[in-house]
Amino acid sequence: MIVKFKKIILVGAVAIACLSQPILAADKIKIGVISILEGAFASLGQDGVRGAELAFKEAGGKVAGMDVEIIVMSSDASPDSAVNAARKLIDHDNVDIIIGPLSGSEGIALRDLSKGNKGVTFVNGSSAAQDATFREGSDNFFRFGGDGAQWMAGVGTYAFEELGYKKVAVVAEDYSFPYTQVLGFMSEYCAAGGRVPKKFWTPIGTKDYSSVVYSIPDDVDAIFVALGGADAVNFLTQYDQAGGDKPIIGGTITIDQSILDSKGPFKKLLIGAPAGTPTVSDYEGKEWKEFTASYLSNFPEGMTSPTIFAHHYYMAGKAVLLGLEQVDGDLSNQHKALRASLNNLEFVTPTGGTMRLDENRNGIIDNFVTEVYEREDGSLGNRVLKLVSNVNQTMGQDPTAFRAIGAVSRENPSCP
């Protein structure tokens, strides 16, 4: 709440500063940003807001000659909170464009809301549930980024072929984003010949995993862990304390730098663990270095490098900016021109790839397979093993066959 309040004051101050300058354009563009600024995700959510702001700061706070006003709203990872935040932005602030949300099921909720609000264009932040775009998409909901399955591209094959894991157990949180991550892993892994005999779906925020730890079958070669933040730390600690020694395969947010930086003996389990992610904090690419430098100079109080959330909110902001420039700020006829331009937009991402959308308005992305390694000073980092280019939402498989797998759920996909 404090963070949000500070943010509102900040945004308010920026808005006043903008207003006090001589106003050349007759109009201004209002952009709402929805991110999680309370609870366990607060610091990550704040980094998402930084990403969106960065895109407009780099352009000098103007787009197509018009001033940009950014209004930030907080949600709390639940779908209804995201909808409430969006309603407030639409009905009260009259925003033209909404950037966000952060978490999986929130994205599905905003997509549904977008169907009844055609006068507003929604650009997804970092929410990565498959069905936000893949099924029942909405023509004013865009995602300039991948879903959780795309973020796992390359990992299943790597685990089976390079590491030789024949059987893997899954431990994941029980909501749409981990479902999608498990799909991404299993679609490759099972196709390569691997088996997943058991999946454990645990509620978000579970503290005590000990009974799950002891239920993991003895004959699996590794565990695929798709848990975030505190949940990952708790599971790994308890697994280590129980004497567990199976190798770990990480989901996108499981092997986040914040977890590698947290303290505890569990970290030795992670060395050598592969994971899939679109964002690698110490990636060596030229564009990433430039992006990091720009981030650090604009937000000295931010993280030591941009997180996946800053990266994705930045791409959303960038897309909005470029789209508005192309149509010269024309939002008439329910944003018709803007939507057409977003559908055909192409731009270079901070990781050096080319971002463009498929027919479901979902990004075609470049993905990394990474590995946790011990740096010389004893701390842990992620290094890139493999870059998988042009990953589309069907993971390169035949679209009809991929669609026939059905919506992701606890039971789907399955290969025991």
Add this chain to the structure above:
Amino acid sequence: MKLFFIVFLNGLTLASLYFITACGFTLIFGLMRTVNMAHGVLLLLGAYIGYEVVEMTGFWVLGIIAGGLSCALVGAFLQAFILGRYQGDELRQTLITIAISIILADFLLWAWGGLTYQISLPEMLQGGIRLPLLNVGYSVVRLTLIGMAIVVGVLLWLLIAKTKLGIIIRAGVDDREMLQALGFEIKKIFIIVFAMGAALAGMAGVIFGSALSISPGTDIQFLLSSLVVVIVGGMGSVGGAALGALLIGLAEQYGLAYAPTYGVVFTFLIMVTVLAFRPQGILGRAEQ
């Protein structure tokens, strides 16, 4: 079958943690009828302070003491200057503690950020041992929890059953007005008991942060589990808290092991059943 026994042990250790947390809550309610909704945030505060102290000094026990003491101070302050003014007006007190809980939680988020913290354990509590008979590894710190819960339970029982303060507290639970009429300074006693309850929350926080981990949101989770434990066990009864903790801990762990998705339902099924057939809790006394 092996899994069944291990889950039983897990349930027992989790129950120990719940018991230590719920003790403070039930103690405060038992004497003052104050439903302290700030109990969870006191737990989180104690855990953060314990973390800092352990990082600075390297002594785990010192962290527990520091966490307990600092929460005792905050608790005493709350009772002396805020809640004490509205003694007897339970609804208002409850609403005030909710407000305090929200405000304090945001201050903690501001000070310590959204990261997950783990308090480092002393060498001898780290890692696991192999259990005889079952032949599986089990973490030492979890086994220690059972011991800690027993120590806390016995100390509390001694305090309440054998000391002068205990006699006053028990008298206060039965008849506050009479105690006051006999010349006991009820205000001071309230402050002491509130501080004790808060200290228990703070210490539970440090223990919790060592055995599992702490992050924003832990406060609400533990407030909820404390509430459920004391509702099931009976508000104001230490024995009830122990029984409630045991039931809830076992239900949660068996749920997680055998039906992970619906595990949380068992907890609330127990609560609904108890409320339907024995609204005062299993060991609670009905209001006269």
